[in-house]
Amino acid sequence: MNALPNLSATMPQPAGLGAQYTQVRQRTAALCEPLSPEDTVVQSMPDASPAKWHLAHTTWFFEQFILSRREGFKPFRPRWDFLFNSYYQSVGPMHARPQRGLLSRPSLREVMAYRAHVDAAMAEALAGEVSPEVAFLVTLGLNHEQQHQELLLTDIKHLLSINPLQPAYRDDLAQRRATASPLSFVDGHAGVIEAGHAGVGFAYDNEGPRHPSLLHPHQIAQRPVTNAEYRQFIDEGGYRTPTLWMAEGWDVVQRQDWAHPLYWSDDLQSEFTLGGRRDIDPHAPVCHVSYFEADAFARWAGARLPREDEWEHLASAQAAISGNFQDDDLLQPMPADEPSEGVSQLFGDVWEWTSSPYVSYPGFKPLEGALGEYNGKFMCGQWVLRGGSCATPVSHIRATYRNFFYPADRWQFMGIRLGRDVS
Amino acid sequence: MNALPNLSATMPQPAGLGAQYTQVRQRTAALCEPLSPEDTVVQSMPDASPAKWHLAHTTWFFEQFILSRREGFKPFRPRWDFLFNSYYQSVGPMHARPQRGLLSRPSLREVMAYRAHVDAAMAEALAGEVSPEVAFLVTLGLNHEQQHQELLLTDIKHLLSINPLQPAYRDDLAQRRATASPLSFVDGHAGVIEAGHAGVGFAYDNEGPRHPSLLHPHQIAQRPVTNAEYRQFIDEGGYRTPTLWMAEGWDVVQRQDWAHPLYWSDDLQSEFTLGGRRDIDPHAPVCHVSYFEADAFARWAGARLPREDEWEHLASAQAAISGNFQDDDLLQPMPADEPSEGVSQLFGDVWEWTSSPYVSYPGFKPLEGALGEYNGKFMCGQWVLRGGSCATPVSHIRATYRNFFYPADRWQFMGIRLGRDVS
Amino acid sequence: MNALPNLSATMPQPAGLGAQYTQVRQRTAALCEPLSPEDTVVQSMPDASPAKWHLAHTTWFFEQFILSRREGFKPFRPRWDFLFNSYYQSVGPMHARPQRGLLSRPSLREVMAYRAHVDAAMAEALAGEVSPEVAFLVTLGLNHEQQHQELLLTDIKHLLSINPLQPAYRDDLAQRRATASPLSFVDGHAGVIEAGHAGVGFAYDNEGPRHPSLLHPHQIAQRPVTNAEYRQFIDEGGYRTPTLWMAEGWDVVQRQDWAHPLYWSDDLQSEFTLGGRRDIDPHAPVCHVSYFEADAFARWAGARLPREDEWEHLASAQAAISGNFQDDDLLQPMPADEPSEGVSQLFGDVWEWTSSPYVSYPGFKPLEGALGEYNGKFMCGQWVLRGGSCATPVSHIRATYRNFFYPADRWQFMGIRLGRDVS
């Protein structure tokens, strides 16, 4: 498999891969523990998937891309391929995405047996010597599973939110109080920089190749927009002023009667969280806003969203990746711990919408074979978000990491950081 | 509650009501035993409801219409009203029907606790002296629950049928073999008859009042149309001949690519049943056909469908109500036991489409209050079916019983009996 | 052509057929005179057709069913068949109905040339001896064209009504003032009567055969419901009370925000008419209401709609067919000329919704061949209306005439006459 030479060369030694595998896989199962079997079946909207599907699909990924290449391989169940392939056309036909919620069978119990079966086979595969290709594929599979951990949380949040009983995912989630610092801006670098992944350690294909990029004079806000600031936008008629919006965004606002972020109550006092309904914290970063809302807010504020290379250059200079992540077990954006002089909350809390459409970097080559479908074919109509969220595992994020969603999507933990031109 | 005097006067003595209550309620739970919790959540199409919803809604019916009128009543859970009201606008707002499958909570376990709670309260209510009104309402509730037993089976069948794994509801269902007798017709009565329910024993409001009706000279087939006969219709181009169809039916055939009954395989060899996929039995009554298909078949056969009063007059003359019912535990239409000289299979096996639109009888008065919404408001756009099916409890059916569905509906156990004019 | 023996035997002598032909055809053209070429192209909704299409389709009917059977026939334009066939599947494929408004070509001028061409050929065909079959077909074609005259007017009314400029079809339409008599009821006949067309003179196949029918004791209102009465229904919350409505009707009310008859202004003061926007006349019959609205109004009024055989029996006893018809050139329902002791306005002004679903009479046989598609295949999901309207030519109507529309249709001149049971 000569598709990945440059990447596999840079992978960490296989030592520790088995432990990583175990840790990530157990984490996924742990995230499902608060769920009833019934919770794991339902698909609340076409964009979301049932938890049971996430559990099975991430398992299928290892079976398909690693185990099926081993001698003597037999699939756990012959027809599950069709059910748990997400979108890899090269691998074969697949069950239609909007119908994932119609599969009451296999049951959660059977899916957990599938996980155990594949985990046992993977343990065997990782016990002996592991080739660089396999090491890469396992690492890719674990990153893939971490992505689905985040989706699992956002999909469950959506499902519970539309239930009139408004049940909490968990009753034991802590909260953190702090006061947001006043909004200020820091100067960004101007001129030609190097952007994209440098090739050391794991990265997705869409993060490379490393390439020169030209930054124009600009500034970036030192922290994300807060709920209080967003509330002011609402109070001053933001959702009723068409000239603040992209034409397509204004259509969505009209058609779906948007008047506040997803999960906010109509009286703008409370919001639905994974810990149940809570009062809105004015100091916390605003969350669950679409690109359209982020862009309209920025226009209202006399600013714009940062470009992804502006964001990346600033983030690359941070001493460490720290912030409110899935590992912190808060599962909701929180105010920054203490007023910060420098830039805060670039990582964690909320994915930050950028003004960059999701397209390929100069010289981009997708992975060869079916895995080339992982990222490249979505480079149309979506926008880049950066920095990870309170639902992202900290080990999953990088300064070069490119997330992407459609401009009307709101169910991820998405927020806003402002940028502006300097002339 | 003076809405029901004429009906309650004819009700059987309350003695035995408690036993009936227990029997019907336990039967519903027994029907759900082969299901996993996951099976009980999913709504496979807007017409169908999740099993969990059926279990809760039938319970709500007793809570709402009997228990809530008792002193000291407190609802089991305050907001479940909203979730489990089906369509009684008089009672309050309700959760939208097509979203019943989005409710992962309450869980199946909680719903079963709800059933136990209401059953205990009902046992108390039925222990002492029971007024005629309450006796009527309990009987209505039990008939209501029997209807939902049938829907539960047809909805589960649909859910499992769309699963690519094609799982069976039960693996232990028996089958019966027999040879269909040649098709022949019996003479129907012509002239003014009395139709509708005579007021002895329970009946729905839509079965009355008893009224004179004029029958024109006609004949009715002595048995339902078989799979073999329907197969001939297909082979001779029935689904490709627009002049055989109602205009609206032809639209559906085109739009949905109908080429055979629901649940038949495209090669016309097998069909999906509650016992899994089986070879089609040429001698069994054809099933899961819409009104459009029944009407087109009849036109192709140079016949027509019986009118509902023609059917009822014939059925009223039968010595007993016997046939293949839910109680027989076959859950699939079967060939008649032995070639019959007279009319066979009027009751059981398949609901028989009539050529009668579902409208009110002369002098019809719906029940007063919310229960008046039970039947009357659906008297538009639907067609009457008669006789019950293999999924109907035998104690539920009568010669005067009027079932009704939209002309494109196919997921009930619906079949065809021919009639024809005599000139 | 032996399909029509019983009908053709009863046809009037061909003498005068040519004159009738000329009169009807010229009338159609005259109805289009107030229209610009632009007005004749647009299809304002799938139910409506462009005037240009009506002009061409009625012409195609004569070409297809009469001229094409004559020796040496050549079609005016080879591919127009496809464009102007409405729904005769037996004749060949056809242009999709909802796309009739996309045909800018042929132009109105070309269509008028088509009419002239066919009229000349028809003049030739009618000049010599005319066989009974041809006489029947010509009469059918003229009745067909009269139906399209009415549709032409209702379709134009709809088109102009949705234009923000609210242009009038004609500025010179007269109005008539009168005071509606107080609402009272007359006794209907009870017992077995003969209904349906007796076979003398032209009638559509769906009006026969003549057959016995059983009338139950009932009364019928002596005049249609007025705007003032309907206004009271609105004022007392008719459109906000779900228990007054069929379930399907209530869905439509909700989904389409119905709060008054079609063409009424939201302030309930004015209505759009073919003469432009006018004040609502409280004494005139309410018009442009659906079956759902008629049925809800009747329920609110403690009454019901008449059955079609009740209506027909009453209408058959009228001395003459008189009323406000297309020939009166008012083109809007008007109050009855003078307070009437007997039954008034059975004919003309508004089509009256009945409580009868549109199904076949006992022993019904559609015409043979393609013309069998004229009526029979629509006997599903529609309701019968009786009596003709202010847009119907008086020569077109009979006591046995059955019109039919879907229960949500409102754009025809449809109104309400009440009936009620007598017990």
Place this chain on the structure above:
Amino acid sequence: MNALPNLSATMPQPAGLGAQYTQVRQRTAALCEPLSPEDTVVQSMPDASPAKWHLAHTTWFFEQFILSRREGFKPFRPRWDFLFNSYYQSVGPMHARPQRGLLSRPSLREVMAYRAHVDAAMAEALAGEVSPEVAFLVTLGLNHEQQHQELLLTDIKHLLSINPLQPAYRDDLAQRRATASPLSFVDGHAGVIEAGHAGVGFAYDNEGPRHPSLLHPHQIAQRPVTNAEYRQFIDEGGYRTPTLWMAEGWDVVQRQDWAHPLYWSDDLQSEFTLGGRRDIDPHAPVCHVSYFEADAFARWAGARLPREDEWEHLASAQAAISGNFQDDDLLQPMPADEPSEGVSQLFGDVWEWTSSPYVSYPGFKPLEGALGEYNGKFMCGQWVLRGGSCATPVSHIRATYRNFFYPADRWQFMGIRLGRDVS
């Protein structure tokens, strides 16, 4: 009006403005001459507008943005504002775009009277001294009208194409034959360049500001992709190979059964043109392909689409803007006149899809006021096309001109030029 100082400073002297006005306005009317009144009413799809609407809207633009600011102004018709405003929310509410085809009134004649009225008032306005602001606005209005000239042609082409009669827009259009040169690539410049409009002469706001841009090493094809080359893509399964496509594009291919460019016959032999149906010329540039098809073709060819700054840098170096434009009166892409050594057909023939999403340039400022809605609010979800087409007036195009459409749009004259990375 201080919104436009920098732009108006660079405008040509008002001398000649009146003549330009007359020329452009007359050209629009001339384009409509081959149309019947009926042709000018119909809207064949939501993306297209009726010719009558184009004629009125372009006139409204002058009335709204120039005449209404003059003393003593009275609108031609008070309510036409509402009808002929396209999307300027700042100016007031507007008629819904998909309903433009429902307006039979005002008639074409009335619209032409509107044009005459506004032209007379504009002649007066341009007779005396013209301020720089007015000069700018007139120039903007004329460029706006030229855009609508192109849309008028593409919208008419679509309308006639869906007519089963396949009528030609004009019968007198010439064709040109030539042989396409073999495909080769030229080297593009790499490094930081200046891109965007330099501020001399008219340009839209979205073409500026001029800004540095970084070009990566690349090549660009010397001519557009031909029909013969595209035919090979089809023959080799291009439309059946999901891995060649963006995920969203593949969905469209499946859902709409795309198997060739818009207007090609299913046998791949002929195409619909403004001159009627013609044989496909293998040497002509392929046309009426979407971004999805252009992108899939490029991937199949081992290439990519050029970035918009790569394209612009190459085009800026051309000695003159020459090519097959609206002025050539061919109205269909043609093979290049003679085999060219250098780059050919950058301008004219077909708009060339680039791989650049349509977003703002660094430092972009939309025009102030309502005209700021002209371009900026569409910077989401669309892709840039460059170079103009056979339906573009030559005086309308520039090297910096940015056209933009949605990736599934095909009804404009859109084609493909390849680019590729150099490593």
